[in-house]
Every structure is written in C-alpha cells, then in structure tokens.
Amino acid sequence: MLIHTLNFGDLEVPEDKVITFKEGLPGFPQMHRFVVLELEELKPFQYLQALDEPPISLFIINPFLVDPTYEFRLADSDMEDLKSMNSAEMAVYAVATIPEDPNKATLNLMAPIVINDRVRCGKQVILHESKYSVKHPLLDSSIQNTKNAQQAH
Amino acid sequence: MLVFTRKKDESLIIGNEIEVTILSIGSGNVKVGINAPRHISVHRHEVYEAIKRENLAAAQSQIPKPDILKKLLG
Numbered sequence: 001m002l003i004h005t006l007n008f009g010d011l012e013v014p015e016d017k018v019i020t021f022k023e024g025l026p027g028f029p030q031m032h033r034f035v036v037l038e039l040e041e042l043k044p045f046q047y048l049q050a051l052d053e054p055p056i057s058l059f060i061i062n063p064f065l066v067d068p069t070y071e072f073r074l075a076d077s078d079m080e081d082l083k084s085m086n087s088a089e090m091a092v093y094a095v096a097t098i099p100e101d102p103n104k105a106t107l108n109l110m111a112p113i114v115i116n117d118r119v120r121c122g123k124q125v126i127l128h129e130s131k132y133s134v135k136h137p138l139l140d141s142s143i144q145n146t147k148n149a150q151q152a153h
Numbered sequence: 154m155l156v157f158t159r160k161k162d163e164s165l166i167i168g169n170e171i172e173v174t175i176l177s178i179g180s181g182n183v184k185v186g187i188n189a190p191r192h193i194s195v196h197r198h199e200v201y202e203a204i205k206r207e208n209l210a211a212a213q214s215q216i217p218k219p220d221i222l223k224k225l226l227g
Contacts (some may be wrong), residue, residue, distance in 0.1 A: 007216055023194070026201055027208035045222065056212045078190040097207060098214040102221045108211070111204045126196055126204060134207045140223075 003035065004055050005047075011037065012142070018051065019122045021114055022081065026111070026124060028056065034122065036093075041071070045096065048113065063094035065109055066138065074114065078125045083115045091115045095124075096138060105138040 003013050017035050024031045030052065037047040044065055048058045063070045065127075079085055093113040098105040109132035113123040157165060164174035167195065176184040187195050 025208050027205035028212075042216075042222065058208070058211050059214050076195065080191050095211045096207065096214065097211040098217055099210075100215055102215070102217045102224075108207050110200075111207070121190070124204070124208075126194075126200060128200065130196070134203050153201075 003051055005037075005048065005049055005057060006055055007057065008037070008039065008047075013037075015124075016120070019120050021122050021124070023123065026126075028115035031056065044099055046093070048093070059096040059098060060113060061096055061107065062109065063109060063112060064091060066094070067109065067136070070109065070132075072112070072125075072127050072132075074125060078114070078123060081123050082114060083121055084116050085118045089116060089118050091117055094136075097135070098138075103139060106135040107138050108134045109136045110134045133148075 001013055001015050002010050004010055013035050017034065019034050021032055021034060023029065028050070031050045033051040035049050037049050039047060042059075045059045045061050048060045050133075052058045074082075074087060074090075079087075082090065084090065088139060091114070093115070094107045095108055095111070095113060096105060096107050101123065109127075111124050111126050112126050113122060131145065159165065159175045161175055161178055162171050166172055170190050172188040174186040176186045187210075189195060204212070
C-alpha cells in the first residue's frame with residue numbers, strides 16, 4: 001500500500017506491516033493505524049508513521065541503546081491489550097522529542113511504545129510507579145559536561 | 154459534572170462494571186480504590202497529561218541532520 005508522509009513523501013509499505021493501536025496514543029486518540037519505518041538516513045532512530053489523518057510521525061528508538069539498564073514490568077492489563085503473555089515477542093521503543101536545538105532532545109522512558117510483532121498490535125504503556133521520566137535527556141550527561149567545560153573556557 | 158458526597162468505605166458504581174471506593178480520608182488527600190475490568194485503563198490525570206503533552210511535542214520534532222543524529226547517541 002502507498003502511504004503519505006510529511007517528511008519522506010509517498011512510500012510503499014506492505015499491508016502486513018500495519019500495526020493497530022486500539023486506543024490510539026495519549027494526545028492522538030483517533031490514530032489507530034501505524035507503521036514503523038526504517039530509513040537508512042535516520043538510523044538508529046526509526047519512524048512511527050500514522051496512517052490515519054493527519055499523517056503525524058514520531059521518532060522512536062530502541063531505549064536499551066540509550067539506557068542499557070532500562071527495565072519495566074508490563075501490567076497484566078497491558079499484556080492483555082497486547083494479546084500476549086510472552087514478553088519475548090514484544091518490541092519496545094521510546095518516543096524521542098527532538099526540538100530545534102537537538103542538544104535538548106529527550107526520550108520518553110515513562111511511556112514506552114510496546115508492539116506485538118506477531119499480532120501486529122501496539123500500545124503506549126504508562127509506567128506509573130517507575131523512576132523513569134517523560135523527558136530523559138538523550139545526550140549522555142558526560143557529553144553535556146564536556147560541552148559545558150568547553151564553553152567555560 | 155455529577156457531584157456526590159461519600160463517607161469512608163462508601164463507594165460509587167459507574168456503568169455496570171466500575172466501582173470506586175473511598176478507602177481513607179486524610180487532611181488534604183483521599184485514598185481511592187478502583188475496581189474495573191482490565192480493559193479499562195485508569196491513570197493519574199497529571200501523568201496522563203504529561204504523556205499527552207510529550208507526544209504532541211514529539212510530533213513536532215525536527216529531523217536532525219545525519220551528523221547530529223550520530224552525536225545524539227554519543
């Protein structure tokens with residue numbers, strides 16, 4: 001099927017790549033169908049592209065690349081929504097917010113996107129009692145510190 | 154908005170399946186218990202709003218240039 005994107009024009013995507021988000025996403029409750037686009041120029045980020053109007057898209061990334069210790073437990077209700085009792089068949093992504101100044105980019109680690117690849121359904125789960133923030137700085141703090149030190153000189 | 158007055162241990166039924174019980178009343182806070190089917194999601198309002206705001210901001214993200222993308226991950 002041909003899909004329309006704001007940033008990458010029209011792209012051909014196989015029908016069986018469509019992922020259904022029954023509840024939409026917080027802020028976009030009317031968006032139910034998405035695809036994950038892997039574009040060479042965006043790596044290691046991927047693109048979660050909505051197929052419903054308007055064709056919004058979100059940068060997503062494997063959160064374990066940013067925080068190797070990232071962990072959470074899926075609630076039973078989330079597992080039920082994702083039609084699986086086996087976390088091994090789930091793919092986990094974090095949504096990135098990249099403002100005009102990319103140094104201020106953040107990752108939402110409190111509400112990861114979890115996708116069941118087998119059934120092709122997904123959900124943005126909310127980790128209520130977790131220590132994770134909706135605005136985890138993407139830039140490694142050591143890099144930030146180096147920069148600050150350079151600016152100070 | 155519907156407004157009810159409830160005492161400790163009293164509850165409300167919403168629809169056929171959702172029960173909201175006042176578990177304890179403190180000074181300036183109440184503890185509420187909710188029994189609902191698992192497909193009904195219940196969130197603290199401010200947490201849900203924060204995630205909503207973040208998604209709306211994320212959808213406005215700029216596509217960074219390739220060298221910036223590399224740098225973003227250190």
